[in-house]
Amino acid sequence: DVKVTQSSRYLVKRTGEKVFLECVQDMDHENMFWYRQDPGLGLRLIYFSYDVKMKEKGDIPEGYSVSREKKERFSLILESASTNQTSMYLCASSPGTSTGANVLTFGAGSRLTVL
Amino acid sequence: GIQVEQSPPDLILQEGANSTLRCNFSDSVNNLQWFHQNPWGQLINLFYIPSGTKQNGRLSATTVATERYSLLYISSSQTTDSGVYFCAVGGMYSGGGADGLTFGKGTHLIIQP
Numbered sequence: 032d033v034k035v036t037q038s039s040r041y042l043v044k045r046t047g048e049k050v051f052l053e054c055v056q057d058m059d060h061e062n063m064f065w066y067r068q069d070p071g072l073g074l075r076l077i078y079f080s081y082d083v084k085m086k087e088k089g090d091i092p093e094g095y096s097v098s099r100e101k102k103e104r105f106s107l108i109l110e111s112a113s114t115n116q117t118s119m120y121l122c123a124s125s126p127g128t129s130t131g132a133n134v135l136t137f138g139a140g141s142r143l144t145v146l
Numbered sequence: 147g148i149q150v151e152q153s154p155p156d157l158i159l160q161e162g163a164n165s166t167l168r169c170n171f172s173d174s175v176n177n178l179q180w181f182h183q184n185p186w187g188q189l190i191n192l193f194y195i196p197s198g199t200k201q202n203g204r205l206s207a208t209t210v211a212t213e214r215y216s217l218l219y220i221s222s223s224q225t226t227d228s229g230v231y232f233c234a235v236g237g238m239y240s241g242g243g244a245d246g247l248t249f250g251k252g253t254h255l256i257i258q259p
Binding site for chain 1: 177236
């Protein structure tokens with residue numbers, strides 16, 4: 032079974048703090064994604080990555096950055112957290128179209144509260 | 147980008163009932179997945195179904211790509227089926243989901259004992 036592990040289930044941070052959300056997958060997937068989920072808005076794509084050191088902006092990248100130094104790890108960074116970044120953050124990975132169906136597998140989520 | 151609409155937004159049923167959830171999308175797709183989000187927030191992939199019909203136990207799904215909709219059927223509902231069901235699509239011109247899927251807003255299903 033593919034496993035996507037997010038390092039923190041719950042975090043509470045203060046406005047202005049730098050926040051790191053870590054995500055690791057163990058099935059050699061090419062693609063990794065960060066979404067945020069808010070009530071009434073569904074899931075929205077923040078950033079994604081096709082490969083190591085590659086990153087692409089999703090629909091709502093403002094206020095976020097990402098890092099993919101190793102194939103299995105994709106980090107989401109909030110340089111200066113703000114209260115409107117309070118949300119559930121979901122990491123996902125998929126094998127890549129070259130290996131067949133691009134089925135997304137999600138981690139358990141990280142619920143971030145910014146005070 | 148592609149628009150994804152799910153209906154109904156909310157559904158309350160008694161245990162044992164059957165239900166049909168619908169997903170409409172605005173453009174051609176070559177990736178469509180149904181997910182169930184449990185009360186703890188975990189999203190579980192139910193079906194990868196860009197076209198055709200699949201069944202898995204009490205759940206089945208049908209996608210009619212030419213008419214741009216997909217249906218998720220749940221038969222003999224159980225309380226553990228409660229949660230939010232999401233449809234997510236990857237467009238023909240976006241690498242089939244390689245650059246992320248677009249999600250609908252979900253159907254919130256409550257199964258009462």
